[in-house]
Amino acid sequence: xxxxxxxxxxxxxxxxxxxxxxxxxxxxxxxxxxxxxxxxxxxxxxxxxxxxxxxxxxxxxxxxxxxxxxxxxxxxxxxxxxxxxxxxxxxxxxxxxxxxxxxxxxxxxxxxxxxxxxxxxxxxxxxxxxxxxxxxxxxxxxxxxxxxxxxxxxxxxxxxxxxxxxxxxxxxxxxxxxxxxxxxxxxxxxxxxxxxxxxxxxxxxxxxxxxxxxxxxxxxxxxxxxxxxxxxxxxxxxxxxxxxxxxxxxxxxxxxxxxxxxxxxxxxxxxxxxxxxxxxxxxxxxxxxxxxxxxxxxxxxxxxxxxxxxxxxxxxxxxxxxxxxxxxxxxxxxxxxxxxxxxxxxxxxxxxxxxxxxx
Amino acid sequence: xxxxxxxxxxxxxxxxxxxxxxxxxxxxxxxxxxxxxxxxxxxxxxxxxxxxxxxxxxxxxxxxxxxxxxxxxxxxxxxxxxxxxxxxxxxxxxxxxxxxxxxxxxxxxxxxxxxxxxxxxxxxxxxxxxxxxxxxxxxxxxxxxxxxxxxxxxxxxxxxxxxxxxxxxxxxxxxxxxxxxxxxxxxxxxxxxxxxxxxxxxxxxxxxxxxxxxxxxxxxxxxxxxxxxxxxxxxxxxxxxxxxxxxxxxxxxxxxxxxxxxxxxxxxxxxxxxxxxxxxxxxxxxxxxxxxxxxxxxxxxxxxxxxxxxxxxxxxxxxx
Numbered sequence: 001x002x003x004x005x006x007x008x009x010x011x012x013x014x015x016x017x018x019x020x021x022x023x024x025x026x027x028x029x030x031x032x033x034x035x036x037x038x039x040x041x042x043x044x045x046x047x048x049x050x051x052x053x054x055x056x057x058x059x060x061x062x063x064x065x066x067x068x069x070x071x072x073x074x075x076x077x078x079x080x081x082x083x084x085x086x087x088x089x090x091x092x093x094x095x096x097x098x099x100x101x102x103x104x105x106x107x108x109x110x111x112x113x114x115x116x117x118x119x120x121x122x123x124x125x126x127x128x129x130x131x132x133x134x135x136x137x138x139x140x141x142x143x144x145x146x147x148x149x150x151x152x153x154x155x156x157x158x159x160x161x162x163x164x165x166x167x168x169x170x171x172x173x174x175x176x177x178x179x180x181x182x183x184x185x186x187x188x189x190x191x192x193x194x195x196x197x198x199x200x201x202x203x204x205x206x207x208x209x210x211x212x213x214x215x216x217x218x219x220x221x222x223x224x225x226x227x228x229x230x231x232x233x234x235x236x237x238x239x240x241x242x243x244x245x246x247x248x249x250x251x252x253x254x255x256x257x258x259x260x261x262x263x264x265x266x267x268x269x270x271x272x273x274x275x276x277x278x279x280x281x282x283x284x285x286x287x288x289x290x291x292x293x294x295x296x297x298x299x300x301x302x303x304x305x306x307x308x309x310x311x312x313x314x315x316x317x318x319x320x321x322x323x324x325x326x327x328x329x330x331x332x333x334x335x336x337x338x339x340x341x342x343x344x345x346x347x348x349x350x351x352x353x354x355x356x357x358x359x
Numbered sequence: 360x361x362x363x364x365x366x367x368x369x370x371x372x373x374x375x376x377x378x379x380x381x382x383x384x385x386x387x388x389x390x391x392x393x394x395x396x397x398x399x400x401x402x403x404x405x406x407x408x409x410x411x412x413x414x415x416x417x418x419x420x421x422x423x424x425x426x427x428x429x430x431x432x433x434x435x436x437x438x439x440x441x442x443x444x445x446x447x448x449x450x451x452x453x454x455x456x457x458x459x460x461x462x463x464x465x466x467x468x469x470x471x472x473x474x475x476x477x478x479x480x481x482x483x484x485x486x487x488x489x490x491x492x493x494x495x496x497x498x499x500x501x502x503x504x505x506x507x508x509x510x511x512x513x514x515x516x517x518x519x520x521x522x523x524x525x526x527x528x529x530x531x532x533x534x535x536x537x538x539x540x541x542x543x544x545x546x547x548x549x550x551x552x553x554x555x556x557x558x559x560x561x562x563x564x565x566x567x568x569x570x571x572x573x574x575x576x577x578x579x580x581x582x583x584x585x586x587x588x589x590x591x592x593x594x595x596x597x598x599x600x601x602x603x604x605x606x607x608x609x610x611x612x613x614x615x616x617x618x619x620x621x622x623x624x625x626x627x628x629x630x631x632x633x634x635x636x637x638x639x640x641x642x643x644x645x646x647x648x649x650x651x652x653x654x655x656x657x658x659x660x661x662x663x664x665x666x667x668x669x670x671x672x673x674x675x676x677x678x679x
Contacts, residue, residue, distance in 0.1 A: 069632070076635035093411040095423075095638040165522060170607045172633035197410030199633035201425070202609050207521055209619060210607030212629070223496065224522040 036314055039067040040074015040087035041174050042214040043111055043232030044298045047337045048087065051328050055321060062314050068213055072172015072198045078301040079103060084315055086301035089174025089232075090198050091280035102304045104353045105280050107297035108322050109329065110268050110340040112259040113178055115247040116239055117228040118221045119145065119160065123245035126258060128153040130250035131186025131285075131293070137228060138166050138183070139190070140205035145226060153256075163207060165227035167220050170210035172198040175217075178284060178296045179230040185285040186250075186293075218242065233259055234337035253289045260292075264340050267291035272343050279349055297346075298339070304356045312359030319354050323347055384651040391644035392651075394420050395428050399648060402429015404610050407633060407642050414639050421639045428645040430652070432612055436526070436620035437653070439613070440601065441594040443530025444537060448590060451534070452541030453583070457571050459542070460549040472546065479539035487603035490532040495604055498531075499523030503617050521617040524606030529620065532600050537590035544586040548579050581668050588664035595657050598624040623653045 038048055045068035052064045069077075071088035078086025079100050091105040115129060133149050136142035142149055146159040169176045180196035194200055202208070209227070211220040215238075217229045222242045231239065239246065248256035257263045267286035275281050283295045300319065306312040322328030329341040342350065385392075392399075408423030415424050459472055503520035511517040552575050560570040576583075606619025607629060613620050627646050634642035 072636050073632040076632055093636075093638070095413055096636070099638050163519065170629045172636055195409040195412065195425075197407070198636055199407055199410060199630075201404070201406035201408075204609065204611035206611070206614065207519060207618065208608070208611075209522060209524060210609065210629075220522075223499075227522070 034062045034310070034314060036062060036064045036085060036311070036318065037083040038064060038085040038087055039069050039077050039083040041071045041089050041298070042068040043089050043175055043234055044087040046234040047109065047333065047339060050333055050336055051322065055318065059317065062318065064318070070171035070213060071174030071177065075301050078303060081303060081307065084302070084306065084311060088299045088301050089296050090177035091299055092301065104302045104304050104356060105278065106300045106302055106319065106350050106353050107279055107342060107346060108300050109298045109334065109342060110264065110295060111298050112233045112264045112292055112296070113175060113294040114231050114233055114236065114239065114259055115228065115249060116221055116231050117245045117247065118225055119245055120225055122157065123243055125157055126246060126248045127157065128250070128256040129247045131182055135183045135187040135190040137164055138168070138205070139203045160226070162226040165207050165209060165224050166205055167209045167211055167217055167224070167227050167229035168202050169212070169217065171212050174198060175214065175230055175232050176200065178294055181282055181284040182294050234339070236338050249293050251291050251293045252285050252287050253291070255289055257290065257292050261340060263290050263292035264295050267293070267295045268340060268343065272346055275346055275349060277349060277352070279346070279353065302357060304358065306357060306359045309359030312357050316354055316357050323350055381654060384647055384654065388644050388647035388651050390420070391428065391641055391648045394422070394641065395645065395648065399428055399430060400434065400652070401431050402427065403431050404429045407637055410636050420641070422641055423637060423639060426641065430623070430649055432608070432610055433621055433623045433626050433649065435612055436605070436608070437595060437622040439526055440529045440533060440605070440620060440622055441591060443527065444533035444594045445587065445591060447530060447534035448538045448541055449587060452538045453545060455538065455542040456545035456549060459546045461567055461571055472543070475539050476543050478535070479543070483536065483597060484599040486532055486536055487600035490528065490600060490604040494528055494532060495523035498528050515616050517615060519615070521619070522606070524604055524619055525617045526613045526620045527616045529601050529605045532604055533594045533597055536597065536600065537593050540590045540593065541586045545579065545583060548582040549575055584664055584667055588661055591660050592657055595653065595660070596624050598628050601625045602628055623649050
């Protein structure tokens with residue numbers, strides 16, 4: 001309102017906007033064919049990000065867009081048909097499956113979850129934590145780091161007299177799903193009053209924080225001393241870079257383990273045989289002396305009735321590539337995100353589900 | 360006649376769209392309004408229920424077991440953060456307006472006014488990002504501990520000072536977003552006062568500050584209230600910036616001024632994808648009910664302001 005610009009500026013601006021508009025329209029119509037949208041789990045997102053460039057080199061006709069929005073969004077957008085691939089650490093609930101029987105839950109890999117914390121001076125120690133202790137922290141019953149329950153598990157560590165800041169996910173999250181399954185399986189009190197889900201009613205804890213996405217959890221723990229959070233294994237790199245602590249969790253055999261390839265594989269071996277045909281199963285709190293308690297299938301939630309034949313074909317080709325040992329499930333990809341490839345028996349089940357996709 | 364009808368149609372679309380939005384919200388949220396009842400506003404517990412359990416039937420309505428929708432903590436969070444934002448923004452805005460109108464020579468005045476107005480053009484998510492990256496650590500490490508040391512004796516200002524995400528930080532970020540609304544509007548109004556008023560005041564021996572404070576500003580009460588209402592409206596509905604700095608508290612009331620909160624607008628944005636997981640659909644409709652409550656609060660604030668303005672008008676006319 002103070003700038004008395006000469007008139008030719010406004011004409012040039014108008015021309016520029018019109019050109020931009022035309023370019024956008026032109027671009028959009030050209031990209032209609034061969035487009036796949038993947039949205040959802042922030043735990044699976046780093047893997048998709050390293051898959052897509054390699055895949056599009058082999059199959060240049062397909063353009064795959066990836067988004068990290070949380071498993072809840074992955075499920076809802078796949079159900080509504082907005083996204084072709086809904087990435088989720090959580091399978092569909094019974095009620096949702098009944099409402100939408102055309103939805104497929106297709107595991108792509110096996111992942112796990114860490115419990116991380118920020119204790120100044122103690123981050124290089126691996127604190128031992130159990131399910132009931134974590135439940136107590138997230139319920140507000142255990143408020144200080146030097147609480148006797150935590151000290152009992154870590155007798156040789158000098159725990160500080162500071163208030164614990166538990167951080168939870170605010171978005172609909174598969175990480176919340178598997179974490180609360182672990183709490184439910186280990187703590188009957190939690191199972192009765194709160195249970196599990198991609199979103200739960202978090203008990204009110206004074207000073208407790210919420211964060212969005214796994215990256216948000218990492219940032220919040222990094223910025224907040226004496227905080228604790230549950231974070232997907234694919235964020236092991238950022239955690240190590242920020243020099244944050246990683247806990248050893250108590251498994252079903254009573255041992256305390258870190259999420260390594262060996263411990264995750266041990267848990268997988270114990271649970272994989274029980275996988276049903278629709279592949280909806282919890283791998284949490286698996287038996288075995290060396291099993292890590294929080295592992296899960298990384299699902300692609302797919303609608304079996306796609307909008308057109310071309311999308312269905314592109315989708316099936318991509319999923320088969322993702323599942324193959326020379327494609328997406330190759331060790332080179334899995335290693336970068338600390339995932340474990342799908343065992344052969346589960347791959348067969350996934351292949352059977354992929355065959356159901358039609359256009 | 361044709362031009363008149365065209366004008367009437369276009370002009371009528373504005374109030375019609377407002378009515379349409381309210382009507383849509385009311386109709387869409389009706390199942391939730393019916394189920395939740397009055398305890399929606401006073402209830403302290405927002406619980407989507409057990410998402411992975413089978414829906415049960417309560418009073419003829421399908422709901423997830425354990426589902427209950429209460430938003431009292433959201434109403435408190437929204438109103439408190441807006442109040443703090445106004446308490447900070449009004450003195451700063453009025454001060455900035457007086458400074459720009461009176462104390463700055465004409466050449467830099469152009470650019471300074473432009474900069475103040477530019478503050479209003481910054482997208483809210485940018486404010487949120489700046490708040491997250493700069494304000495939160497600053498508050499957590501320096502300002503809040505200092506405040507707790509000096510003002511700790513006041514109720515609500517004591518320890519614990521938390522992580523920097525919370526009520527006061529949200530208030531501070533919101534106040535920066537609404538200051539330009541107040542400052543720009545008021546500065547324009549001060550500028551447009553006739554020179555005769557200033558000359559009369561000067562003739563009576565008033566200083567520059569006395570002229571502004573005792574002669575010009577009292578006559579601009581209605582403008583100030585109008586600007587404050589605009590500012591309140593913006594602060595009540597602010598979503599992204601608050602979402603990033605408020606700490607997203609669930610089901611708790613802030614015990615101190617540093618504690619995390621949640622506001623209605625930020626809550627709707629952050630909870631939508633979770634609510635979509637509810638197969639009964641009641642959760643999304645309850646979010647729509649929150650939106651309806653927010654709309655009604657904003658309208659109520661506007662209505663109260665208009666009543667106050669009406670109170671001032673006849674007096675103003677009498678003086679003129």
